[in-house]
Amino acid sequence: MIKQNIVFIENKAGSLQKVTGLLAEAGIDIYGFACFDAPEFALFRMVTNQADEAEKILTENGYMNRVTEVIAVDLKDEVGGLNTVLQVLGNCNVNLDYIYTSYHRGNSLPIMILQTDDVFVTENVLSNNGFRVLNSLEG
Structure with missing residues (x-):
């Protein structure tokens, strides 16, 4: 199985880019992703080369997120x-x-x-x- 990050992102302009920017700065590569929006939040699922490190960085920056297996x-x-x-x-x-x-x-x-x-x-x-x-x- 493979680890996947799931991140809750505020549904407003620039929010998704802030997440991808944090990961890019940390040298984390996103291999696959899907993003589904709801009225207030989007659910961003992604497979990266460093799921645990991505979770740590996102948590440190105030994002509700978790790692699951897919x-x-x-x-x-x-x-x-x-x-x-x-x-x-x-x-x-x-x-x-x-x-x-x-x-x-x-x-x-x-x-x-x-x-x-x-x-x-x-x-x-x-x-x-x-x-x-x-x-x-x-x-």
Whole structure:
């Protein structure tokens, strides 16, 4: 599994950039992210090269945030690639909380980042059905 940072950000101009600026200043690389807004706050999920350090920096700067574990799995870069993964998960009764994408730094192929109720079961379902589950997004 891979660590993910979740940050609550005030929903106003420049707020997201303040978070990314703090991480950039600290040399933390964001590999994949998703941001969902609500009326007052946005929820910014990201996979970085230093999740624990990112959490520390954000907390020191007054941001409510936490680290969770997510699954990262290779996607085939072809029509239906996402559908194939979702079909296997659906057939095995795996309920997705959310998904977002990233890509391999070396070959630019897509990666799906996902969260479920039981990440261990989901990891096994994916592995047992021929999908490559990643333990890092570096490289």
